[in-house]
Amino acid sequence: MEIHRYEKIWFGVAVLLIVAFIGTVAYGAVGAGIEMVDDDGGTIDPNNLSDHERFGDTGVHQVGDGEFEVNMIAVHPSFIPNDIEIPEGSTVTFYMTASDVTHGFNIAGTNVNSMIIPGQITEITVEFDESGTYGFVCHEYCGSLHHEMEGQIQVVP
Ligand code: CUA
Structure with a gap:
């Protein structure tokens, strides 16, 4: 069975979004110089x-x-x-x-x-x-x- 071309594209976009969200959280916690109470x-x-x-x-x-x-x-x-x-x-x-x-x-x-x-x-x-x-x-x-x-x-x- 062949996967529809648009389905592949949307799958790729979804994966990218997930990576971007995780990256944003990681950047906020580590890279942006935000000081947390610890x-x-x-x-x-x-x-x-x-x-x-x-x-x-x-x-x-x-x-x-x-x-x-x-x-x-x-x-x-x-x-x-x-x-x-x-x-x-x-x-x-x-x-x-x-x-x-x-x-x-x-x-x-x-x-x-x-x-x-x-x-x-x-x-x-x-x-x-x-x-x-x-x-x-x-x-x-x-x-x-x-x-x-x-x-x-x-x-x-
Ligand atoms: Cu509100 Cu102390």
Whole structure:
């Protein structure tokens, strides 16, 4: 029996699409420089944050010339700290973890967007080159007051 010519063509197109889809996923995971939350930031006992060297000491810490670290705990419906002030031109590394449920961290108007997960430490480094007030919100539904979970970063000249 002979396979119809169009059937062969469509079979070929289907195989190509499958390969392309798998390739897209693999590229997104490996090649595009997208950072996923993983063990790089480390793991932590969410029930014992106060004894941790970082999360027992939440807040903004200057660690060098124009370099800051922010140790932040997300706990419904708050970020601790939720009002951060740094000078213009700073490089800030956020270390974040959650003590209750999964939260999100999105700085409005930027591509800073991550999840904050109990038991994991999320690490993100951001440069703030322009002064202004940058709001951030939780964008993972985390409970009845999810919509109130927010804060701000004041970048001062
Ligand atoms: Cu925290 Cu939504």
